[in-house]
Amino acid sequence: MQSPIHVTSEIGKLKTVMLHRPGHEIENVYPDILHRMLVDDIPYLPIAQEEHDYFADTLRKQGIEVLYFAKLAAEALQDSQVKDKFLEQMLAESGYAAGAVHDALKEYLLSMDTQAMVDKIIAGVRKDEIDVKFVSLAEMAEDKDYPFFMDPMPNTYFTRDPQASIGDGITINHMTFKARQRESLFTEYIIKYNPRFANKGVHVWRDRYHDTRIEGGDELVLSDHVFAIGISQRTSADAIMDIARNLFKDSNYDTVIAIHIPHNHAMMHLDTVFTMINYNQFTVHPQILDEHGKVDTYILHPGKDGEIEIKHRTDLQHVLEEALDEPEIDLIPTGNGDPIVAPREQWNDGSNTLTIAPGEVVTYDRNYVSNDLLRKHGILVHEVRSSELSRGRGGPRCMSCPLVREDLKK
Numbered sequence: 459m460q461s462p463i464h465v466t467s468e469i470g471k472l473k474t475v476m477l478h479r480p481g482h483e484i485e486n487v488y489p490d491i492l493h494r495m496l497v498d499d500i501p502y503l504p505i506a507q508e509e510h511d512y513f514a515d516t517l518r519k520q521g522i523e524v525l526y527f528a529k530l531a532a533e534a535l536q537d538s539q540v541k542d543k544f545l546e547q548m549l550a551e552s553g554y555a556a557g558a559v560h561d562a563l564k565e566y567l568l569s570m571d572t573q574a575m576v577d578k579i580i581a582g583v584r585k586d587e588i589d590v591k592f593v594s595l596a597e598m599a600e601d602k603d604y605p606f607f608m609d610p611m612p613n614t615y616f617t618r619d620p621q622a623s624i625g626d627g628i629t630i631n632h633m634t635f636k637a638r639q640r641e642s643l644f645t646e647y648i649i650k651y652n653p654r655f656a657n658k659g660v661h662v663w664r665d666r667y668h669d670t671r672i673e674g675g676d677e678l679v680l681s682d683h684v685f686a687i688g689i690s691q692r693t694s695a696d697a698i699m700d701i702a703r704n705l706f707k708d709s710n711y712d713t714v715i716a717i718h719i720p721h722n723h724a725m726m727h728l729d730t731v732f733t734m735i736n737y738n739q740f741t742v743h744p745q746i747l748d749e750h751g752k753v754d755t756y757i758l759h760p761g762k763d764g765e766i767e768i769k770h771r772t773d774l775q776h777v778l779e780e781a782l783d784e785p786e787i788d789l790i791p792t793g794n795g796d797p798i799v800a801p802r803e804q805w806n807d808g809s810n811t812l813t814i815a816p817g818e819v820v821t822y823d824r825n826y827v828s829n830d831l832l833r834k835h836g837i838l839v840h841e842v843r844s845s846e847l848s849r850g851r852g853g854p855r856c857m858s859c860p861l862v863r864e865d866l867k868k
């Protein structure tokens with residue numbers, strides 16, 4: 459029986475993917491909280507939804523099964539005890555372990571059908587939606603003007619990040635910023651209780667109960683034994699050591715390539731600057747490389763007695779050639795390396811390609827210089843609309859969590 463999660467590469471033919479169609483959470487973002495919500499602008503929801511539907515249809519037309527995160531979550535919460543446990547934890551992680559607000563929120567959320575409840579939690583709960591008799595001094599005095607009891611989760615449509623599939627398993631991620639940390643609680647329940655995944659042997663390589671941070675945008679499955687990861691704003695070196703230890707102990711993976719990238723919002727994850735698109739082709743944002751084409755890279759291998767050996771290299775191209783056993787790796791520069799076009803297109807996720815088969819990718823239409831260059835390098839490019847979706851600062855790879863890919867024939 460095939461595992462419900464099976465991803466042994468970044469490029470094997472994509473069979474099943476998990477998306478989230480943006481919902482009302484987007485309209486609960488307003489200028490004062492933009493920065494904290496990790497977005498730079500507010501997408502116009504009806505158009506963002508149209509664009510997202512176009513993205514999903516583009517994938518379906520290629521024979522890819524599209525599953526929706528919120529639907530999987532609602533299916534996981536059908537049992538009333540499971541739902542109760544989930545809700546208690548979600549409320550506690552939202553700041554209400556007990557008390558009048560907790561009770562009022564719980565009653566309100568339980569008055570809805572399960573799908574509506576999941577959608578509502580993602581959308582956020584405004585204070586004026588419920589009537590609470592006794593609020594705390596903090597709510598009365600300090601947070602008086604703050605409009606939410608439960609914050610919206612406007613980044614949920616970036617399903618790449620709260621979890622990542624590796625082999626027949628998954629990481630359920632402790633994310634860096636509070637604005638996104640509750641997203642992976644849904645994942646935990648999906649894997650434990652959705653009938654599609656529950657008791658099907660999905661290995662959790664790392665759960666969300668850690669202090670060190672890791673996000674799926676940094677996690678790249680280069681082959682059935684090589685895993686790449688960003689040392690980034692969102693993924694720490696300690697978390698990388700931890701995931702490497704777990705993979706080396708229980709899986710086929712014997713090589714972890716950790717790539718140090720700038721720690722800023724434009725390049726928050728490795729996949730905003732570097733993606734694999736064919737056996738021997740990658741997109742790369744030229745600004746992560748120095749003037750000699752070098753970048754700090756650390757190769758991790760299992761050592762003696764459970765130790766990990768670490769080698770420092772800077773020649774990414776050769777590191778990839780060796781690890782993937784390819785005579786020549788083609789690093790295709792975002793925006794053709796132009797000093798203005800490259801950062802402009804990278805800002806709108808020109809490096810963030812979703813590979814749906816070797817040499818076949820989905821990209822945003824607005825990054826036309828990068829897209830033309832990909833075609834010149836022999837890549838088949840499916841462009842999707844991007845005016846509103848891109849305002850959330852993520853592209854097609856960020857918006858997709860592959861669950862099943864065909865193994866590479868090699």
Ligand SMILES: NC(=O)NCCC[C@H](N)C(=O)O
Pocket residue numbers: 495496497613616618619638674675676726727729730850851852853855856
């Ligand atoms: N893998 C990705 O790069 N995801 C994009 C996440 C964008 C979101 N606004 C965030 O800052 O987390």
